[in-house]
Amino acid sequence: MxxxxxxxxxxxxxxxxxxxxxxxxxxxxxxxxxxxxxxxxxxxxxxxxxxxxxxxxxxxxxxxxxxxxxxxxxxxxxxxxxxxxxxxxxxxxxxxxxxxxxxxxxxxxxxxxxxxxxxxxxxxxxxxxxxxxxxxxxxxxxxxxxxxxxxxxxxxxxxxxxxxxxxxxxxxxxxxxxxxxxxxxxxxxxxxxxxxxxxxxxxxxxxxxxxxxxxxxxxxxxxxxxxxASNSAANLSTAVMKQRIETFEAETKGPISLHRPEFPFSLSHGGASVCLSIAITTSWFCQTYGVNLDGFGVNFAHAAMDECAFSTNQDEYDAKVACFRTGFDQWENGRWAGHFKPAPFKPPRTINQISGIGDDRLNxxxxxxxxxxxxxxxxxxxxxxxxxxxxxxxxxxxxx
Structure with missing residues (x-):
C-alpha cells in the first residue's frame, strides 16, 4: 500500500x-x-x-x-x-x-x-x-x-x-x-x-x-x-523578483486573477514582494469564503513596514515603499494608509556572513x-x- x-x-x-x-x-x-x-x-x-x-x-x-x-x-x-x-x-x-x-x-x-x-x-x-x-x-x-x-x-x-x-x-x-x-x-x-x-x-x-x-x-x-531558476531566488535580487513575477503572471492565467479591485496591490509593480503575494492570496480566500478579517488592515500595514525594513539597498527600499504606498492609497479609499509609516532605510549591518544559533535555528x-x-x-x-x-x-x- x-x-x-x-x-x-x-x-x-x-x-x-x-x-x-x-x-x-x-x-x-x-x-x-x-x-x-x-x-x-x-x-x-x-x-x-x-x-x-x-x-x-x-x-x-x-x-x-x-x-x-x-x-x-x-x-x-x-x-x-x-x-x-x-x-x-x-x-x-x-x-x-x-x-x-x-x-x-x-x-x-x-x-x-x-x-x-x-x-x-x-x-x-x-x-x-x-x-x-x-x-x-x-x-x-x-x-x-x-x-x-x-x-x-x-x-x-x-x-x-x-x-x-x-x-x-x-x-x-x-x-x-x-x-x-x-x-x-x-x-x-x-x-x-x-x-x-x-x-x-x-x-x-x-x-x-x-x-x-x-x-x-x-x-x-x-x-x-x-x-x-526558482521563484525563491527573487529574495536575493530585485531584478530577478521582477522577472519571476512577470513569468508567474504570464503562466498563471485562469479564472482567478491576481489583480483584484477589493485588494488593489499590484504584483506588476517593481517593488512587489513575496509578502505581497501571500497577502493577495490570503485576502482572496477570506473575502471569497467569508472569513473574519478584523484587524487585518492595521496588521498588514505593519507587515508591509517589516518587509521594507528587510531591503538590502536604497533602490529596493524605495521600490517597496512605493508599491505598498500605492496599494494602501487605493485600498478601501485609503482607510489604512495612515498606518503605513516605514522607517527610513538603514543598510543591513551584516550580509549573511555570521554562522551560529539564532531564533532556534542553526545558520x-x-x-x-x-x-x-x-x-x-x-x-x-x-x-x-x-x-x-x-x-x-x-x-x-x-x-x-
Whole structure:
C-alpha cells in the first residue's frame, strides 16, 4: 500500500528535478511513491531519465499536456493521480525525507484524529544561487504536538504577528495532508483541490479551516531549496523578483486573477514582494469564503513596514515603499494608509556572513559546508538534530 505520495510539480528545470528524484530514490522504503508532474516545454529529459535510467516503480511520470498548464492546474492533476493515503508537495529543487512515512505512522498512533502534519524546514541555496554570501539554516527544536487552528487562523488570515510573512507552515507544500482531508477540501471549495494561482498559500488557508487535528514538529523533515531558476531566488535580487513575477503572471492565467479591485496591490509593480503575494492570496480566500478579517488592515500595514525594513539597498527600499504606498492609497479609499509609516532605510549591518544559533535555528555559511544539493545539506543538517530513526522507534519522546 502507498502510504505517502510525494508530488513533484516541475517546469523547465529538468536538471534540478533529476537530482531531486535521484536523491529520493536512495530511500529504501516501498510504502511511498513520487509523482512527477512535468509541465515543461521539452518532455524528453525527464521521460528519458525516469524510463531508461532510473527504472524504479515507486516513481511515476505525468507527461506534459498539449499546452502549458497554469501552475495551479499542474498541482491539481498531480493530486488527482496521487495514490497515497497521505500526500505532500515539494518543489523540483527541494528535498523531503521519505522516511517521513514512519513519522506519519507513529503520529497516527499517538494522535488518532490527525489529518494534517507540518514541520519546520531547513533552507538551502543551490551553488548557482549565491549572488551574495548566503546562509543555510537548520531548525534545532525537537518538540511535537497539536497546533491551535484558532491561533494559526489569526496569524495567517489577520496577520496578527505583524511580520513580513506569517509563520504558518501548515499546508500540503512541505507538509503532509491526509487524503480524506484533501477530499473534504475539494468538496467544500469549488470541487477542486486548488483554485488560486498561488496554490501553496491557498492550501494553508484551506487546511487551517478544514483540518480536524494539525500536528506540528519542530524537527525538520524537508529542505526548501532555492536554485537560480526558482521563484525563491527573487529574495536575493530585485531584478530577478521582477522577472519571476512577470513569468508567474504570464503562466498563471485562469479564472482567478491576481489583480483584484477589493485588494488593489499590484504584483506588476517593481517593488512587489513575496509578502505581497501571500497577502493577495490570503485576502482572496477570506473575502471569497467569508472569513473574519478584523484587524487585518492595521496588521498588514505593519507587515508591509517589516518587509521594507528587510531591503538590502536604497533602490529596493524605495521600490517597496512605493508599491505598498500605492496599494494602501487605493485600498478601501485609503482607510489604512495612515498606518503605513516605514522607517527610513538603514543598510543591513551584516550580509549573511555570521554562522551560529539564532531564533532556534542553526545558520551556516553555505560556501563552507560543501553540500551541492538540498539532499546533501539535509544529511549534513541531521548531525545537529534528533536522528530520524530514534523518532520513528519512539526512543525520543514526542512532546512540546
Amino acid at each position: 502507498v502510504h505517502l505520495t510525494i508530488c513533484l510539480p516541475t517546469r523547465n528545470r529538468q536538471a534540478y528535478c533529476i537530482k531531486t528524484i535521484a536523491a529520493l530514490a536512495e530511500a529504501e522504503g516501498q510504502d511511498f511513491e513520487v509523482l512527477v508532474a512535468d509541465n515543461s516545454d521539452d518532455p524528453a529529459p525527464l521521460a528519458e531519465y525516469l524510463t531508461n535510467q532510473l527504472d524504479d516503480p515507486r516513481f511515476r511520470l505525468l507527461a506534459p499536456e498539449a499546452s502549458v498548464l497554469p501552475m495551479v492546474s499542474n498541482w491539481e492533476r498531480a493530486l488527482e493521480h496521487a495514490r497515497g493515503r497521505w500526500i505532500a508537495v515539494i518543489g523540483d529543487d527541494d528535498y523531503l525525507d521519505p522516511r517521513l512515512v514512519g513519522i506519519i505512522r507513529r503520529y497516527e498512533v499517538l494522535y488518532r484524529d490527525v489529518d494534517a502534519i507540518s514541520w519546520e524546514c531547513m533552507s538551502y541555496n543551490w551553488p548557482d544561487n549565491r549572488p551574495v554570501p548566503t546562509l543555510a539554516s537548520i531548525p534545532v527544536g525537537q518538540g511535537t504536538g497539536p497546533n491551535s487552528t484558532d491561533a494559526l487562523a489569526n496569524q495567517l488570515f489577520r496577520w496578527s504577528e505583524r511580520k513580513r510573512r506569517p509563520s504558518v507552515g501548515v499546508g500540503i507544500y512541505h507538509g503532509a495532508i491526509k487524503r480524506s482531508l484533501m477530499e473534504r477540501i475539494k468538496g467544500a471549495y469549488g470541487g477542486r483541490y486548488f483554485e488560486h494561482p498561488n496554490p501553496d498559500w491557498e492550501s494553508s488557508c484551506k487546511v487551517i479551516m478544514q483540518a480536524r487535528l494539525i500536528i506540528h514538529s519542530q524537527r525538520p523533515f524537508s529542505v526548501l531549496g532555492a536554485c537560480a 551556516v555559511r553555505e560556501a563552507d559546508i560543501g553540500a551541492s544539493t538540498p539532499a546533501e545539506f539535509y544529511r549534513f543538517g541531521e548531525h545537529a538534530i534528533t536522528p530520524m530513526d530514534s523518532l520513528i522507534a519512539g526512543t525520543q519522546v514526542f512532546a512540546l
